[in-house]
Amino acid sequence: MKRGMEQRHFDTELLELKEKLLLLAAKAEDIVDRAIEALRNRNQDMAEQVLSLDKEADRLEMEIEEETISLMARHQPAAVDLRFLVGVLKINNDLERIGDHGVNIAQSALRLNSQPEVKPLIDIPRMSEEAVGMLRDSIDSFVANDPDKARRVCRRDDRVDALKDQIFRELLTHMMEKPEIITRAMELILVSRNLERVADLATNICEETIYIAEAKVIKHHADGR
């Protein structure tokens, strides 16, 4: 359908778009990592850094969206490429929202760091590692167009949920024993909910990857192969 040169041009632009999306994914990871560091090490500067990193992520998200729409308009891609580009739009949006959850955590850190520590944090950093690991691998599965990998990543959501429940139960016990820590414990519960959402959004990215990959398979099938 498309002439060779136009096709090559389109492929180059697709590649550039993918790279920009990877840049945003790296930024989203960084935001969550630093937010948790700010919380664990009671580091106000790092919490502030998160807020400015998120502004960069927001700008990048808008750029990616505009470029994706422009690509759609100029190249009028067929159904499969279009599906891929819609996938980019959705993942782009998921990554931006992960940044927002990082900001929520940084804001909790800013509030908590001015008060006495409830207890050294162990499960929250572990939960964060799991969630950020899922994010990283969800992006890898998207880049590799690997639905099996994506399915494996999805299954790890259970571990994150189990950690969330454990954190909740433990903090609940603390709160009942020492009502004066309720406000701070609530803040930590909210942090764990934000991490849960990061893992959910990584799951979204995996589902999008599976959808794109299998739509291709179905499409290939319909083409008589």
Place this chain on the structure above:
Amino acid sequence: MKRGMEQRHFDTELLELKEKLLLLAAKAEDIVDRAIEALRNRNQDMAEQVLSLDKEADRLEMEIEEETISLMARHQPAAVDLRFLVGVLKINNDLERIGDHGVNIAQSALRLNSQPEVKPLIDIPRMSEEAVGMLRDSIDSFVANDPDKARRVCRRDDRVDALKDQIFRELLTHMMEKPEIITRAMELILVSRNLERVADLATNICEETIYIAEAKVIKHHADGR
């Protein structure tokens, strides 16, 4: 650019798509309303209804997404219509997520209804009315392509946030006085967070409406009237 008949066909399909999106919006409203009713009246049946309504909403969301992509592929719309269709995809996604928040609330209701009541709910139903009102008006502003209305809806988010803070403070006080209600009070706090997210998603819909409308204005400008 387009021949008349093709254009008319495209317009008809756009209209049908818009109607389907309105159907999903109505379902999302219904889900949140019933979830809050289930909570307020301790009604298990209604909570169960929410779960099946959400399944319908999920199916509708997938249908809308597929039809939007198919429309893009077949009609290869110009930048402005494309921007509108991308807006439909995003709003579609926002509405599906509102349904998910309704499900979270219904699940809280299911857990709370088996335990003694903390206190009669007043602020949570008020917060829900505000959030669902924002959702309804955000959709109206989208349908009317009215960025001014969308801006007014966005501003109401402050009221929802104020209610959320009030609910939080009040429940915190209860928890400190009666540690035995902590689990139930936490559940109510989570309900209010879900309502906050419904209002945020209505704000997203408004921002999308503003973006589509102003992009059109800029575009018209560039066309020299």
